Amino acid sequence: MxxxxxxxxxxxxxxxxxxxxLGNTAKVFGTTLIRHRNKTSLTPPPAKYGGRHTVxxxxxxxxGPELLNHVREVFRFTCVPVDFEMxxxxxxxxxxxxxxxxxxxxxxxxxxxxxxxETKHTLPASVKSRNNVLRTSLDLYANVMHCQSLPGVQTRxxxxxxxxxxxxxxxxYSSLEHESVSGVVESLKIITRNNxxxxxxxAFKLARERGxxxxxxxxxxxxxKLGDGLFLQCCREVASGYPDITxxxxxxxxTTMQLVSKPQQFDVMVMPNLYGNVVSNxxxxxxxxxxxxxxxxYGRDYAVFETATRNTGKSIAEKNxxxxxxxxxxxxxxxxxxxxxDYASLIRNAxxxxxxxxxxxxxxxxxxxxxxxxxxxxxxxxxSKGQFTAEL
Amino acid sequence: GxxxxxxxxxxxxxxxxxxxxxxxxxxxxxxxxxxxxxxHAPPARYGGRHTVxxxxxxxxGPELAKHVCELFRFCCVPVDFEVxxxxxTKTSEDDxxxxxxxxxxxxxxxxxxxETNHNLPPSHKSRNSLLRTTLDLYASVMHSQSLPGVRTHxxxxxxxxxxxxxxxxYSSLEHESVPGVVECLKIITRTKxxxxxxxAFRTAREKGxxxxxxxxxxxxxSLGDGLFLECCKEVASGYPEITxxxxxxxxTTMQLVSRPQQFDVMVMPNLYGNVVSNxxxxxxxxxxxxxxxxYGENYAVFETGTRNTGKSIANRNxxxxxxxxxxxxxxxxxxxxxxxxxxxxxxxxxxxxxxxxxxxxxxxxxxxxxMVQSIMDAIQSSGPRTQRH
Numbered sequence: 001m002x003x004x005x006x007x008x009x010x011x012x013x014x015x016x017x018x019x020x021x022l023g024n025t026a027k028v029f030g031t032t033l034i035r036h037r038n039k040t041s042l043t044p045p046p047a048k049y050g051g052r053h054t055v056x057x058x059x060x061x062x063x064g065p066e067l068l069n070h071v072r073e074v075f076r077f078t079c080v081p082v083d084f085e086m087x088x089x090x091x092x093x094x095x096x097x098x099x100x101x102x103x104x105x106x107x108x109x110x111x112x113x114x115x116x117x118e119t120k121h122t123l124p125a126s127v128k129s130r131n132n133v134l135r136t137s138l139d140l141y142a143n144v145m146h147c148q149s150l151p152g153v154q155t156r157x158x159x160x161x162x163x164x165x166x167x168x169x170x171x172x173y174s175s176l177e178h179e180s181v182s183g184v185v186e187s188l189k190i191i192t193r194n195n196x197x198x199x200x201x202x203a204f205k206l207a208r209e210r211g212x213x214x215x216x217x218x219x220x221x222x223x224x225k226l227g228d229g230l231f232l233q234c235c236r237e238v239a240s241g242y243p244d245i246t247x248x249x250x251x252x253x254x255t256t257m258q259l260v261s262k263p264q265q266f267d268v269m270v271m272p273n274l275y276g277n278v279v280s281n282x283x284x285x286x287x288x289x290x291x292x293x294x295x296x297x298y299g300r301d302y303a304v305f306e307t308a309t310r311n312t313g314k315s316i317a318e319k320n321x322x323x324x325x326x327x328x329x330x331x332x333x334x335x336x337x338x339x340x341x342d343y344a345s346l347i348r349n350a351x352x353x354x355x356x357x358x359x360x361x362x363x364x365x366x367x368x369x370x371x372x373x374x375x376x377x378x379x380x381x382x383x384s385k386g387q388f389t390a391e392l
Numbered sequence: 393g394x395x396x397x398x399x400x401x402x403x404x405x406x407x408x409x410x411x412x413x414x415x416x417x418x419x420x421x422x423x424x425x426x427x428x429x430x431x432h433a434p435p436a437r438y439g440g441r442h443t444v445x446x447x448x449x450x451x452x453g454p455e456l457a458k459h460v461c462e463l464f465r466f467c468c469v470p471v472d473f474e475v476x477x478x479x480x481t482k483t484s485e486d487d488x489x490x491x492x493x494x495x496x497x498x499x500x501x502x503x504x505x506x507e508t509n510h511n512l513p514p515s516h517k518s519r520n521s522l523l524r525t526t527l528d529l530y531a532s533v534m535h536s537q538s539l540p541g542v543r544t545h546x547x548x549x550x551x552x553x554x555x556x557x558x559x560x561x562y563s564s565l566e567h568e569s570v571p572g573v574v575e576c577l578k579i580i581t582r583t584k585x586x587x588x589x590x591x592a593f594r595t596a597r598e599k600g601x602x603x604x605x606x607x608x609x610x611x612x613x614s615l616g617d618g619l620f621l622e623c624c625k626e627v628a629s630g631y632p633e634i635t636x637x638x639x640x641x642x643x644t645t646m647q648l649v650s651r652p653q654q655f656d657v658m659v660m661p662n663l664y665g666n667v668v669s670n671x672x673x674x675x676x677x678x679x680x681x682x683x684x685x686x687y688g689e690n691y692a693v694f695e696t697g698t699r700n701t702g703k704s705i706a707n708r709n710x711x712x713x714x715x716x717x718x719x720x721x722x723x724x725x726x727x728x729x730x731x732x733x734x735x736x737x738x739x740x741x742x743x744x745x746x747x748x749x750x751x752x753x754x755x756x757x758x759x760x761x762x763m764v765q766s767i768m769d770a771i772q773s774s775g776p777r778t779q780r781h
Binding site: 172188230254260278284285 | 545546561562575576577579580582583613614615616619643645647649666673674678700
């Protein structure tokens, strides 16, 4: 990784003609180096032809399409070597064809950026949530969300820095329900040893990589003794292999109460699916709302990036008031994943600089800015950094 | 209300008529009938004094229960406590069965949280859960209000959370059919969902509330939470003056931490209720401030809203007695001793405005006994007949 960035930086000083050539060498060299390291995401290098990556893009519903358009705009402007293969998924249809196409495309490319696909309540219960189907088919077992207090955003709590790792494929989201007796519904929550060990292992490896000191497991084992008891046991087993990291556990109700009073006490949190959903939404609310936090879903072979709180934002769709920060930061996470770290830092810094401008804050942050204004500002900041960019 | 004409009512009527000729006045009979028409059967009452089961529980439970007894004795509240201890270390269910029998006898209880020992096998069920399901205390009601004198990040919060208390994820039905694979069953039934929704809307109407929000995750659990939502909608159609809307639980928790003032009454299944009520408690100042009530068809049990054992602060005289004392006021309201309830409640609220007395959970250095003393002082100064200090 160090050698890789060193070569890239060296290539910047040299003649632009050589930049591309050296850049490629650096990428290949870098990737080889990285494969030997003990990385959290054991993902094989994604599709890459002629030095350009191909990424699947699923616009989704609500604010998804407009935000992803902005992402493409910013990428084109910054000359990021990424091509998007767009796959539309129509949430109104009952057939799974659209979804299967999308999944095939992601298998092909290895990486995707998606908006949230709406789950229509009017369709029968047999039609499962499309987002969920995507996550389980591709076995994207870890959902990682990093909640950080952003400097320009006014919130009630300061200095929040929590990484939430949520099991993404089982738990309450198994979609296994049946009505054996009329008027009595049983929903099954599945906890397995394998998946629990896998997610705990992911959490501890990530904590170690990022130099984090503590991992907290969130559970409800006083009530769901077998299920969450198994989860907790697996976490403890994995924790014993990481003596440098403190491990503790907390019941989910106490966790949410502590989060709203003293969120600074949390470092890395690992938990099953539903608690992960609730806790990550609480944390997103604490740092400023759904428009600010990016999320990533990692599997052994694939990675899909989206906004952390997975909102469709139907009510604000196409009004040019959605906050593009979450989606842009998600695209930066994607660039990091593709080892295009320089582009990632460049766009990320531009987004954070723009966030400092209260004037540009969108409605969710209490301001009156529009999406396009924010994106324009991001592009201006990028241009001012002196990079080779397209015309504004 | 409905007209009740079962034998039990008739027997009670006869007893009351025989007891005192003084009470046999024209209007009284109607009043007695009216009180008997209420949802809950009248609790045990002899010689004008009520008997209430008291379960101290673990952690801070015993000391707080003692303070309640002290306060009630000081105010001459006509309530006698029947203390039933439940030992959380024992595996046999005798203790909890005794407690349940006592509550059946008395009709009302005040309890501390009973610890669930993790070292015992999974067949050992949570004692609190057992109590709730056996007595069919189907509604857990928690009123989270911003208290004056307590500094919080948000102001003007006034949310009533009504949580289904007997089914959902707390069915304690789990099995490991294949080693390493555990299935936990979450049960949602039409009957119970209708019942809790009905309770929620009736409560909203009684308290003059304008909106009821159902919390669910029907996009993922479409059959289960879908059924719950459907039941809520059915019941809502019978209350046209109350607005009904629904919200997914993750969005709800996010909205709660950014704009909690938008919520009025919330109704939800068991687990979401647990999480949401804890978030609300955290927003208004923490677990030491909010009382909770569990209502059933025939019984009512009062406790702190967030059901914490508080093991780490037990016996240190640092626990905040507010939640338990306010729970005892809810108890008095239930027993229709409204005069005593308001008096104690007012004294508590005036004490809480004094930040000198705030306990550690509110960021102060006060002790439990100081707070209780101050409440008793406030009651004495308001004039009614009290015991000597």
